[in-house]
Amino acid sequence: MAAPEFLLEGRGLTVTYGNGVRAVSDVDLTVRHGEIVGLVGESGCGKSSLANTVLRMVKPQSGTLSFNGKDLLAMHGDELKAVRRSLQVVPQDPSTSLNPRLTIAQSVEFNLKVHGWGRRERRARVMEMLDRVGIPASYSTRYPHQLSGGQLQRVAIARALVTDPSLVVCDEAVSALDKSVQAQILNLLAQLQRDLDVAFLFVSHDLTVVEHVSDRVLVMYLGRIVEEGPATEILTAPRHPYTQALLASIPTRGQQRAAIHGEPPSPVNPPSGCGFRTRCPYAVDACAGYDNTPHAVGPDHAARCVRLDDLALTAPQAWRNS
Template identity: 45%
Template sequence: MAEALLQIENLKMHFPVYKGALIRKEVNRVRAVDGLNFNIFKGETLGLVGESGCGKSTTGRSIIQLYRPTEGTVKFDGKDLTKLSKSELHPYRRDLQMIFQDPYASLNPRMTVGDIISEPLKVHNLATGGIQKRVQELMETTGLDPRFIRRYPHEFSGGQRQRIGIARALASEPKFIVCDEPISALDVSIQAQVINLMEDLQKDFGLTYLFIAHDLAAVRQISDRIAVMYLGKMVELADGEEMYAHPTHPYTQALISAVPIPDPEVEATRERIVLAGDVPSPLNPPTGCVFHTRCPFAYERCKKEVPEFQEAGPGHFVACHLVDEPERRKDAPNAPNDREKRAAIAAMNNAIKSGGLDKSEEE
C-alpha cells in the first residue's frame, strides 16, 4: 500500500466578495475549491486537470498554504498544516514548493539568477558550505550554465527561465512541489526537455509532484494518477492508464473526446462529445451535482443531491450518481451513444501514440 505524503480532507477555499466602500460587507463568496478529499502518495506525480477557472491553482496554493483554506484539513507527514500559525508553518515551507506557469512573471527581473536561487537558501539558513557554490550546483543540476550566475532573467530563453524557477524550487530540498502548468507557456520543442528534467529530478531527489494542466494529454506522460476537477470539485481520480481506459465521469469522457489529434485527417473525421453551455460561475454554482447543467446524462436526482466522491473500482474514485444507477446511462435522452464514446477514447489513444512531445534540442 502506497504511503500518503499528503492527506486532504474536505478542503475548501472560498474567496469573499465585499460591497461598500466605508462599511465592507461580505455579499457573496467565490467557491473556488469546494470540498476536496484525496491523498497524494510519496514519490508519485498526481496530474490535476480541468477547464480554466475550475480551481486547480487554488487547490495547489491551498495545499501548500499559500492560501489559508476556509475549511478542511491538509495533513503533511501526519501534521495538519491548516492549524499551524505563520511561525509554526515556517519550517514546513521548506518542504513545500511551487513552480509557476509563466517563468518570466514569477522571476524578479531586477534580481540576478544567483540572487533568485539563493533566496530560499538564505530564508531557511541552508548551504552552510557556501551559497555561491550551492547555487552553481543547482544550476548544473537543472541544466543551466553555472557561469551565468550573474545574468538576469531576460537574458535567458523561456525554457531556461523555467529551469531557473525549478532550481529555485529545488534549493530548499523540498519533498513536495506544486507544478502549476509549468510547460504551457513554453514552445512545444522545449516542453519535453522540461518534463524530462522534472522526471529525472523526481527520481534523483525522491520528489512528489502535483502537476497541474488544462488537458488530459498534457499530464499523461508524467502522471502516475490523474484527478479531474470541475467547478471547485474533484469529479474523478484514478491511475493514469485506468483513467484513459475507463473514463467514467461524463465530464472526463467529454474532456478526453476534446483532446486535439495531430493527424488532420483523423481530426477532421472524429466525433466529439460536445458539452452544452458554459461553465457556471463559482459565485453561484448549480445545486446538487455542479455538472448537471451541462451533463448529457443528467436526471432529477442530479439537481437535488450532491454525488458522493466514491470508489467505483479499486483506486478509481468518481463523483456521479451513475455509479449507483448505471442503467441511467442507457436511458438518458441526450447521452452520446456508445459508438461516439468509443470513438472519443480511441481518438485520444491515437493522439497520444502519434503525437508525443517533440524532442528537438533547446537552443
C-alpha cells in the first residue's frame, strides 16, 4: 500500500462536553509528512480540545481520524501505545510537565523506557537528543528547578523527539517564554523539522508566532476552522473577517481603535449560521443562515464566509519595519 497523502487526517471532528459545550464543530484537519501546521485562535475557541483529540486524550462525538492511514479512534491498549511512540506532545508549561524528582536525562529517558528501548541504546539516544536541542551534556544530571524556562522547554522537546515520532503536537509551547527566548525555541523547532523530517501541529494564540513557524495555518473561532491556507497568504491576504481582525488586533504604533468589539459568544449556545457574525463588522442577514461550507479561495486556501466574493479585505499595513 502506498503511503497515504496525509500523515494525520481528521474529517468532520466534533467534540461536545458533558456540560453542553460544543468545543469543536465539524473540523477537518490534515497534516502532511514533515509539515508544520499552525492552529491559531483565542481562548475557548476549541484549539486545545482539537489538539487533545489528535492526542487521543479527548474522544470526539463524531468524525474520523486517521494517523498514517490507520484509524486512530478505533485503537486501544497496546496498539494505541505503539502509535504514541510516533505521536508525541510538547506541553505548554515545562516546569510542571517535567517530574521534579527526575534529572532531565532521566525524564527524557523515561519516554524511551515506556516505549521499550533497551538500557544501553537509551543512554546514547538521550545524550544525542539533548545535544540536538542545545542542552550541554554537563546539564544532564541537573533537576528541572536548576534550569531556566527556555532550557526546560528544550528538554521537553528532546523528550518528545527522542522516540523518533512522525508528528509532534506543540500546545502553546512557547507562550510561557520571554520573547528573546521564544525566538531561540522557534528557531530550534524549525531546525529540528528540517533535520528530522518530523511534522508539527503547532497550537498557539499568537498569530505572528504561528505564521513564523508554519507552512500552513488554520484559524479557529468558536469551534470551527474559519480559514486555512499557506502561512504567508493568511498573513498578507486574509480572506475571513476574523483572520483580518486578529491581524489588526496585534498592537502596533499609531493604532487607535480596536478592530472588533465584544467577546466570543458562549459555545454552549452558539449563534446560528456563522459563529463570528455577532462581532463581525461585515455581518449581513444572510450570515445567520450560512451553512458553514468552506469555499476555496486559492490553492490550499479556503475560508468559511458567506461574503467572500464581495469583501475586499486587506492586511493591516502598519507592520513593524525592521
